[in-house]
Amino acid sequence: xxxxxxxxxxxxxxxxxxxxxxxxxxxxxxxxxxxxxxxxxxxxxxxxxxxxxxxxxxxxxxxxxxxxxxxxxxxxxxxxxxxxxxxxxxxxxxxxxxxxxxxxxxxxxxxxxxxxxxxxxxxxxxxxxxxxxxxxxxxxxxxxxxxxxxxxxxxxxxxxxxxxxxxxxxxxxxxxxxxxxxxxxxxxxxxxxxxxxxxxxxxxxxxxxxxxxxxxxxxxxxxxxxxxxxxxxxxxxxxxxxxxxxxxxxxxxxxxxxxxxxxxxxxxxxxxxxxxxxxxxxxxxxxxx
Numbered sequence: 023x024x025x026x027x028x029x030x031x032x033x034x035x036x037x038x039x040x041x042x043x044x045x046x047x048x049x050x051x052x053x054x055x056x057x058x059x060x061x062x063x064x065x066x067x068x069x070x071x072x073x074x075x076x077x078x079x080x081x082x083x084x085x086x087x088x089x090x091x092x093x094x095x096x097x098x099x100x101x102x103x104x105x106x107x108x109x110x111x112x113x114x115x116x117x118x119x120x121x122x123x124x125x126x127x128x129x130x131x132x133x134x135x136x137x138x139x140x141x142x143x144x145x146x147x148x149x150x151x152x153x154x155x156x157x158x159x160x161x162x163x164x165x166x167x168x169x170x171x172x173x174x175x176x177x178x179x180x181x182x183x184x185x186x187x188x189x190x191x192x193x194x195x196x197x198x199x200x201x202x203x204x205x206x207x208x209x210x211x212x213x214x215x216x217x218x219x220x221x222x223x224x225x226x227x228x229x230x231x232x233x234x235x236x237x238x239x240x241x242x243x244x245x246x247x248x249x250x251x252x253x254x255x256x257x258x259x260x261x262x263x264x265x266x267x268x269x270x271x272x273x274x275x276x277x278x279x280x281x282x283x284x285x286x287x288x289x290x291x292x293x294x295x296x297x298x299x300x301x302x303x304x305x306x307x308x309x310x311x
Contacts, residue, residue, distance in 0.1 A: 025152040026050050027074070027102045027128050033148050038141055040104065041131050044119040048126035053214050054101045057145040059138050071099040072214070074145055076138045078106040085115040092118055096125050103127060104141065108134025159183055160230045163241055167193075167285045177281065185229065189244050193275040193288040195295060196238040196257065200268050205233050212238065215261050237295065239288070247277060258304055271298045274307045 028049040031040055042049065055072040061080050075095055079088060088111075095103060103122070105114060114131065122129040132141060162179045165171045177187060201208065209231060216228055229243040242250065254272055262270030273294040275287040290308060298306045 025054065025148065026052050027054065030054070030074070030145055030148050031130065034141065034144055038136050039133055042128060043114060043131055044129040045122035045127045048128045051101050054149060056149065057142050059142050073100055074102045074104065075100050076104045076106070076142055078109055078138060079111045085117060088115060088118050089121060092121055092127070096127060100127060102130060104130045104132060106134055106136070106138055107131045155183065156230070160232050163230050164232065166281065167288050169285060185243055187281055189281065190278045191229070191281055191284045192242045192245055192250060192277055192279065193284065193291060194240040194242065194254070195273050195291045196240070197236070197271045197295060198262060198266060198268050199271070201266060208238065209233065211265065212261070215265065219256055219260065235292070250274065250277065254305055270304060271295060272305045273298055276308045
């Protein structure tokens, strides 16, 4: 999901009186999978990564217990920790604040009279809406590319999500040689890679990612040549070679083109991919052919 920790917290009710006390450099992190209320601090209890965690620290007895929780959360790439203050704990240890600052994990507090279940419910609602938005954007882009609905209707829908006719759109397709995992895992891994590698600069530029004809399609919006070069090189070297341990073939469509040409631009990529595979060339730009 593309929504950030900061956006989620800003969308919560002011009545929760949530306060950021450490880890402010991590509030722009995205790719948040879910939210959980946790009281068992052993790392084995964290079934999923990339979560926002709430706790009342009811099993808290020493500062070391809280530090152990934070370290276990770091191991599973937790996106934020929210501590309920005033029932079982009355202040946050300075060591915990310093640790969260060090690892860039946002640390929030809520007063003891605020129900954690209410906060968790509202966060889950925000995440569900964000996921629905992502799916809708993907459906709109696919409709534009494959001409499945009235074109102007699709443009109007896209504008609802902040993208205009004046924006530029660049399609990219990827094929990974000898890739052995399932495609859904591949998509999740890609989105996590985007978050970790480009979280400070890609916001709004990676419009959508989806599977098509045994390839991965990525649509970039308002992306300049320098960004696209860095993006493609990172996909080829860091994601394909280092993470997946396989070879990637990447074809980049016409740069700085408008939404009205996106369908034709995209359809030119599949023949380009055949050229890439035939000549064993990792990266091909349409503008260079």
